Amino acid sequence: MPDLATRADVSRLYGRAAFGATRADLDTWQGQPYDAVVDALFPPGPPGTIGRLPQIDEVEQISQESQTQDVYAAIRWWLERMLETPYPLEERMTLFWHDHFATAFLGEPDVGMLMLQNRTLRQHALGSFRSLANAMTTDAAMLYWLNGIANRVDGVNENYAREFLELFTLGVVPQVYTETDIREAAKAFTGFLVNTSTRTFQFVPTRHDASVKTVLGRRVGGHLPGSPQEALEYQEVTEAALAHDGGKTASRFLAYKLVQQFGYPVTPADATTDVLIQDVAWAIRAGDKWDLRKGVRTLLTHPKWRYADPAAGKRLVRSPVETVVHAAKVLGFPKTNVYGSLYWPQQIQFMLERAGQVPFLPPNVGGWQSGLGWLSQTTNLGRYDVLSVLAQYLHNLALQYALPLPASGDLDGWAVYMGLASFSTNTKLRLQQYLADPQTLDEVQKQLSMFVLVGTSPDWQVM
Amino acid sequence: MAPNVTRRTVLKGAGVTAGAFALSPLLGNVASAAVDPRTATRRRLVVIDMGGGNDGLNMVVPRTGNNRQIYQNVRPTIQQPVDSLLPLDRGGQDDGSLGFHGALKTLHALYRQDRVAVVQGVDYPNHSYSHFTSNDIWQAGNPDNIADAGWLGRHLDRTGVAIGELRAVGIGGTLAHALRGRVHSGSQVNSLNETHFADGTSALANARHAVYERFANHTALEPSRHAYGQMCSGVVSLDNATRGLTAPAPGGLANLLLTARTLLTGDLGVEVVFVTTGGYDTHANQVNAQNTLFTELDQALEAFFLGTKNGVPVTVGGSAGNGLPAPVGTPVVAGTPIGPLPDALAAQTLVMTFSEFGRRIGENASGTDHGAAAPMLMVGPPAGASPVSLVPGLHGDHPYMGSTALPADNLAMTTDLRSVYQAVLTKWINDPGSDRPDEGDPGFRLTGTDLEADGSLAGLFASA
Numbered sequence: 001m002p003d004l005a006t007r008a009d010v011s012r013l014y015g016r017a018a019f020g021a022t023r024a025d026l027d028t029w030q031g032q033p034y035d036a037v038v039d040a041l042f043p044p045g046p047p048g049t050i051g052r053l054p055q056i057d058e059v060e061q062i063s064q065e066s067q068t069q070d071v072y073a074a075i076r077w078w079l080e081r082m083l084e085t086p087y088p089l090e091e092r093m094t095l096f097w098h099d100h101f102a103t104a105f106l107g108e109p110d111v112g113m114l115m116l117q118n119r120t121l122r123q124h125a126l127g128s129f130r131s132l133a134n135a136m137t138t139d140a141a142m143l144y145w146l147n148g149i150a151n152r153v154d155g156v157n158e159n160y161a162r163e164f165l166e167l168f169t170l171g172v173v174p175q176v177y178t179e180t181d182i183r184e185a186a187k188a189f190t191g192f193l194v195n196t197s198t199r200t201f202q203f204v205p206t207r208h209d210a211s212v213k214t215v216l217g218r219r220v221g222g223h224l225p226g227s228p229q230e231a232l233e234y235q236e237v238t239e240a241a242l243a244h245d246g247g248k249t250a251s252r253f254l255a256y257k258l259v260q261q262f263g264y265p266v267t268p269a270d271a272t273t274d275v276l277i278q279d280v281a282w283a284i285r286a287g288d289k290w291d292l293r294k295g296v297r298t299l300l301t302h303p304k305w306r307y308a309d310p311a312a313g314k315r316l317v318r319s320p321v322e323t324v325v326h327a328a329k330v331l332g333f334p335k336t337n338v339y340g341s342l343y344w345p346q347q348i349q350f351m352l353e354r355a356g357q358v359p360f361l362p363p364n365v366g367g368w369q370s371g372l373g374w375l376s377q378t379t380n381l382g383r384y385d386v387l388s389v390l391a392q393y394l395h396n397l398a399l400q401y402a403l404p405l406p407a408s409g410d411l412d413g414w415a416v417y418m419g420l421a422s423f424s425t426n427t428k429l430r431l432q433q434y435l436a437d438p439q440t441l442d443e444v445q446k447q448l449s450m451f452v453l454v455g456t457s458p459d460w461q462v463m
Numbered sequence: 464m465a466p467n468v469t470r471r472t473v474l475k476g477a478g479v480t481a482g483a484f485a486l487s488p489l490l491g492n493v494a495s496a497a498v499d500p501r502t503a504t505r506r507r508l509v510v511i512d513m514g515g516g517n518d519g520l521n522m523v524v525p526r527t528g529n530n531r532q533i534y535q536n537v538r539p540t541i542q543q544p545v546d547s548l549l550p551l552d553r554g555g556q557d558d559g560s561l562g563f564h565g566a567l568k569t570l571h572a573l574y575r576q577d578r579v580a581v582v583q584g585v586d587y588p589n590h591s592y593s594h595f596t597s598n599d600i601w602q603a604g605n606p607d608n609i610a611d612a613g614w615l616g617r618h619l620d621r622t623g624v625a626i627g628e629l630r631a632v633g634i635g636g637t638l639a640h641a642l643r644g645r646v647h648s649g650s651q652v653n654s655l656n657e658t659h660f661a662d663g664t665s666a667l668a669n670a671r672h673a674v675y676e677r678f679a680n681h682t683a684l685e686p687s688r689h690a691y692g693q694m695c696s697g698v699v700s701l702d703n704a705t706r707g708l709t710a711p712a713p714g715g716l717a718n719l720l721l722t723a724r725t726l727l728t729g730d731l732g733v734e735v736v737f738v739t740t741g742g743y744d745t746h747a748n749q750v751n752a753q754n755t756l757f758t759e760l761d762q763a764l765e766a767f768f769l770g771t772k773n774g775v776p777v778t779v780g781g782s783a784g785n786g787l788p789a790p791v792g793t794p795v796v797a798g799t800p801i802g803p804l805p806d807a808l809a810a811q812t813l814v815m816t817f818s819e820f821g822r823r824i825g826e827n828a829s830g831t832d833h834g835a836a837a838p839m840l841m842v843g844p845p846a847g848a849s850p851v852s853l854v855p856g857l858h859g860d861h862p863y864m865g866s867t868a869l870p871a872d873n874l875a876m877t878t879d880l881r882s883v884y885q886a887v888l889t890k891w892i893n894d895p896g897s898d899r900p901d902e903g904d905p906g907f908r909l910t911g912t913d914l915e916a917d918g919s920l921a922g923l924f925a926s927a
Contacts, residue, residue, distance in 0.1 A: 147830075150747040155828025159746040162833065166593050179592060265687070267610060313685030347661075354657055356637050364514070364741065366595050369637050372690055376638035376651035377701045378658070380694040384675065385661040392662065424688070426681045434674045439666045449671050452662075456695070458681045458688035 005034040008421035009306065013037060015463040016262050016316055017300055018088035020326025021419035038300045042293065043087040047127030052087065053119050063112030071105045071360050072349055074115060078359050079348070082325045093125035093296065094118065095321060095359070096261055101136050101168060102362035103145045113141035113199045114360050129254060129290040130238060133168060137234045138201040140194045146365065151190050152207040161186035161237075163365050169241040171253035173268035176244055177216055184213040185237050188220050203231045215240040247285035255280035255295065263305050264315040265371040276304040316463045317374045320355035324348060324386050327455055330418055331394060347389050355382025387455040391448040408446035409435055418454045427457040506851070506891055509723055509736045509767075509814045510615070511716075512602075512639065513760070515744030516594065517818035519837030520874070521753055522567070523581055524548050525864075527560045533864045537825035541749045549574075551581070556857045566757035569765040570840065577846050577855040580923065584862040584877030586836035590820070594744070594833075598819035602640035604884050605906060614884050614904065615735050616644025618892065622899040623647070629704055629731045634719045635739035642737050649737065650701055654712070654722055658705040660698075672699055704731055711779040711801060713772045716740050716763040721777070721801075724767050727808060734892070743818055749830040760816075764842065767814070768804050776800035810848035813891050815841045817880070824864060824871055836862050836874040839883060841923075850927045851891060858923055859913070878920060881907040886919035890926075 005013070010029045014021035018041055029037045043052060058077075065073035085091045098121055105114055117139050124132035136142050137160070143149050146160040165177045165185065191208030192201050205226045212222030218240040223230040242250050252271040259277050260266050271277050279302060284295035299305055308314050318326070352358050356379040357368050368374075406413030411431060415423055423431070431453060435446070454460055524543050525531040535542050548562030549571035561581075563571050573579050587606040591597045600606050604614030612620070615631060624630045624647040631649030633639045642649030652658055662668040679696035683689045710725040712718045716738075723736040740760075745752045766777050781798025804812065821837025843853025859878035865871035885907035893901045908918040915921050 147746045150828065150830070152828070157746055157827050157830070158832040159744075162592070166595075172591075172593055172596055175591075182592075313682075313688060315685075315687040317687060317691065351661070354653070363636060364594070372687060373637065375691055375694045376633070377694060377697045378651040378653050379637060380691070381658070381660065381698045381702075384695075384698065388660070388662040388668075388671075424681065424685075426692075427678070430674045430677050430680075433677075434670060437670045439670050442667075445667055449667065452671060453674055456675055456678070458678055458685070458691045462685075462688040462691050 002033045003035070004031050005029055005037045006421070009034060010037060011419050011421045012306075012308075012314075012463055013041075013300065014088075015318070015326070015419060017041060017092055019082055019092060019322055020329055022329055022332075023416055023419070026416060026419065034306070035301060038297065041087075041089040041300070042126065042297070043090045047125070047293065048123030052090070053122055054081075054115065059112055059115040059119070062115055063110055071111055071114075072346075074105075074111050075349055075352075075359050075361075078118065079321070079325060079328075082321070083328050089296070090122065090125050093292070094122040095319075096258070097121040097125055097132065098359065099261070099362065099367035100257060101139075101142065102365050102367035103139075103141050104362050104364075105360045106144065109144065109194075109196050110199075111360075113144065113194075116199050117141040118360075124292075126293040126296060127291075129250075129284065129292055130242060132292075133164075133238045133241075134235050136168065137164065137189065137238070138192065140199045140201055143192055143194050143201055148189065148192050149194055151186060151192070153187075153190050153209040156183070156186050156190060156209070158182055158186040161189055164189075164237070165241060167366060169238070169250045169253065170244065171249070171256070171268050171271075173271070176249055181215050184220070185215045185240075187211065188213050188215065188233050188237050205230060208233075216244050218243065242285075242288075242290065247288065247290075248281065251281035251285035251290075251295075252277060254284055255299075258295065258299055259305075260370050262299060262316070264309070264312075276302050314459075314462050315371075317371055318461050318463060319368070319370075319374065320352050320357040320379070320383060320386070321359060323355070323383055323455070323461070324352060324390075326419065327387055327390055331390065331451075348386065351382050351386040351389055353382070355379050355386060383461065384452070384456050387452045391451050395444070395448055405447040405451065408443060408450050414450055414454050418451075418460055420454075420459055423457075424459050427454075427459045430457075504894070505734050505811065506849075506894060507727055507734055507736070507808070507812045508887065508892055509720070509727075509738065509812065510641070511720075511738045511740065511760075511814065511816045512598075512641075513743045513756075513816055513818040514594075514598070514739060514741035515818070516597075516820045516822055516833055517743040517816075517837060518745055518749065518753065518831055518834075519818075519821040520824065521749070522564050522757065522840075523551070523561050523583075523838045524564060525560065526550060526562045529867065530560070530861070530864050532867050533824070533870045536867060537870050539826070540829055541826050541831070551857065553577070553856050561857070561861070564753065564757045566754055567761045569761045569769065570842070573764070573768065573842055574855070578843055578853070580841040580843065580853050580855055581857050582839040582841065582878055582883055582920070582923070583857060583859040584836045584874060585817070585839050585859070585880050585883060586820070586874075586876035586878075587880050588876070590835045590876070592820065592833040592835075594819055599640060601817055601819055601880060604641075604881055604904065612645045613639065613641035613643045615641045615737065616648055617904060618644075618735070618888060618901055619647035619649070620644040622901050625732075629701070629726070629733050631735040631737070632723075632726055632733055633737045633739065634722050636741075639737045639739055642735070649735065650697060652701065652705070652722065652726065654718065655705055655708045655710050655725060658701050660702060672702075675699065709779055711766075711777050711798075713762075713766060713777050715759045717759075717766040717772060717777075720763040720767040724801075724804065727812065728805065745822070745830045746827065746832060747830040749826070752830075764814070768809070768842070770801040770803050776802075806845075806848070810844045813841060813843050813853060813887070815839060815887070821874055823873060834873050836876045836878075839880075852925050852927070853891075854922055854925050858920065878913075879909060879911075881909055882911070882914050882918055882920040883923070885909075885917060886915075886923040889917055889919055890924035 007030045010026050011021050014025050062073050062077045082091050120135050147157045148160050151157040162182045187209040191204050210225045213220045220236040221233045255277045256271045280295050280299045283298035406417050525534045547565040550559045550562045551557045552559040599609035602613050603611040605611040631642050633642050633649050633651045638651040676696045676699040678692035681688045681692035710722045719738045726733045762772050770777050778798025778800050781796050817839050822831035822834040862874035862877050885903050889903040903917050913921050
């Protein structure tokens with residue numbers, strides 16, 4: 001008997017890993033083997049296949065638009081990509097890595113560096129974590145963001161080294177590195193500058209600390225000044241971090257973050273006990289490959305991820321970006337390219353800001369909140385406003401872009417339309433009460449309200 | 464002159480917010496917002512989180528002696544010249560050996576009016592140099608469990624919060640860890656322009672909001688969905704509570720403190736405000752960054768206490784509106800100056816700052832890396848205005864900076880943050896006359912030579 005995906009399986013899989021299901025997704029994948037549904041989410045070909053990456057002229061275009069529009073052009077570009085991509089898992093993982101290696105637009109030197117970082121994140125999103133970490137150490141936007149370009153032999157700046165060990169590779173529960181490890185790693189990372197016209201790093205041997213360092217008990221550096229080995233010394237720090245405790249420390253930290261963002265609330269302390277974290281960590285570090293595709297596939301096919309804990313129900317709070325993208329997907333906004341597209345209401349950026357998540361503007365190097373940390377009065381209002389603004393926008397466009405909305409009273413139809421398998425008792429009761437309210441007679445207005453209310457319901461917001 | 468604040472009770476009486484409640488008789492009773500009748504006499508606390516790790520040594524700077532020599536030696540590029548500093552010279556321990564950064568003019572003027580306390584060398588045992596771990600420890604007030612509820616959230620748990628009561632409010636960023644209790648949590652307001660639904664107050668919108676509010680009834684068997692639903696109800700409460708409130712917005716951190724001031728001035732039951740700001744992570748380009756940061760902090764204090772910015776009155780309600788330029792061709796209408804913080808409120812209000820850590824004693828080249836202990840600033844009521852007063856001047860010992868031959872690397876703790884929090888809870892916030900007193904946090908009952916029996920830092924507050 002093959003393990004077939006139910007409608008609820010498809011709804012939760014897409015909801016948590018692919019910016020949400022559309023009615024078509026539910027119809028297509030219901031009753032198919034669950035593994036096949038998961039596999040279809042993975043992009044074909046090797047990681048970072050060039051045709052799927054934003055092209056350089058696109059980066060230039062968006063960067064120039066963003067000079068005059070703050071970072072809005074880049075934000076809109078990415079939201080559209082999330083909405084339109086045939087590979088939503090790859091895009092969702094790119095957002096995951098943007099949160100992990102959180103870098104914000106500072107107003108200088110330009111948005112293009114963040115666009116290129118975004119391209120790099122996508123290139124490695126389901127590839128090798130080793131390559132990704134090394135690419136981030138030498139990423140131009142990162143070198144600005146964490147003062148890598150200020151880090152030189154006669155003025156060692158610890159900013160990147162500390163976050164590399166704490167936030168990017170090892171975590172702090174338990175903290176396995178010392179302050180000395182940070183100071184030594186910082187020395188190994190000295191010597192980088194950025195060519196602002198090409199937006200690429202350059203290694204300057206005269207700025208590099210050529211001494212022998214010890215990071216996490218491993219020898220790093222001490223190469224001949226000017227040698228090719230010296231220019232690659234930063235990769236030895238990555239190796240020291242990945243090798244700690246046979247790879248368990250880093251792989252468990254990465255698996256913990258994946259479960260936290262795709263699964264359910266966990267604390268770093270759960271990394272040594274939670275079966276899902278253990279299994280995903282093993283898949284990542286197996287054979288010293290740091291294979292993210294394997295880790296993510298293990299996550300998505302794991303019974304502990306697939307089925308909600310019967311004692312605690314659904315526990316993943318959707319992120320604000322996922323809320324916007326899924327809502328737009330449900331409404332069936334038309335496909336378009338980045339030039340001259342008109343349909344994202346400009347207010348979306350402000351609603352996202354209020355809801356607590358604007359791409360390219362994470363609050364700090366720690367990234368965004370997650371789980372219940374997303375929730376406050378202000379951020380919940382932002383979530384509500386995102387949906388009501390989209391609904392009003394459609395109304396103003398005379399619904400010409402919307403897929404046919406279900407009749408307001410067709411509750412089953414609304415569940416399917418919004419990518420849910422069914423409604424909870426309370427949500428169903430509340431929607432029925434709304435429909436019975438004598439103040440709301442106009443059918444189109446009722447339909448728009450149903451969109452807003454289903455979208456802001458606990459059922460839709462917490463998957 | 465009080466800011467343009469309309470009492471919520473008046474609004475409710477006038478039926479302005481009645482729509483959400485009255486239009487949907489099917490939906491049952493809505494918990495109405497409650498205000499503790501003792502709000503008017505309650506003491507208030509405003510906490511400012513200087514996120515990023517504030518370099519305390521360039522905020523409260525050595526002016527004389529050995530520490531000055533060490534300071535100059537290890538900070539060749541980023542040192543603040545002696546003649547730029549504003550001396551702490553009230554006498555006694557305040558012998559002029561320290562001075563505020565030159566940008567902190569308002570703070571210094573308040574200091575000279577005996578309203579400012581500087582608690583030196585504040586930190587916790589087993590210091591963490593991580594932004595996130597250290598900030599969580601400061602916000603939880605628990606060095607042994609960073610995931611503990613927030614120290615102000617636990618205060619709410621002990622005293623209780625009535626449904627709909629805005630007893631604690633976070634401003635800026637997301638809801639602060641400090642305000643998250645085990646049972647009760649604070650509310651989050653980023654600006655008073657952002658507490659109302661974008662779809663307005665039409666009958667249609669109100670009917671939606673009434674349904675949205677009742678997502679709070681989601682079964683507690685699904686705790687995450689239940690928590691989300693509770694927030695939906697909180698959104699509606701906040702929308703109602705803040706109708707008609709407008710805060711002037713002269714820019715920067717002052718916007719957040721004036722939002723705080725507007726909430727405190729309104730009759731909303733607000734006791735605790737937690738303001739989150741950032742940018743203090745000065746690994747590079749520190750001199751310029753600090754000038755900007757401290758200027759912004761000082762202007763925020765000026766706006767909050769004096770109602771001016773750079774000496775110019777901050778106004779509300781004029782054609783300049785909330786700091787936005789008037790449309791071309793609009794006649795210029797002067798706004799109403801908000802004036803100094805009203806006397807009654809000034810007598811009740813304590814402002815205090817903290818940051819997750821100070822920075823290294825020595826510079827890296829143009830900035831400083833993560834360090835340890837740092838001073839906390841406190842601004843209290845005018846002398847004689849309150850039965851409980853903040854004892855002005857320096858508290859705690861200045862951390863040891865080493866010798867000129869061998870400067871220390873970091874500043875070690877001389878004051879445990881928990882003793883400061885306990886003093887604030889038991890001496891300042893706790894009002895024995897209240898129906899909901901808070902006798903302090905059991906986790907803060909430390910013992911030590913400078914501590915009172917309940918663990919409070921001795922001598923920080925005095926009773927008339």
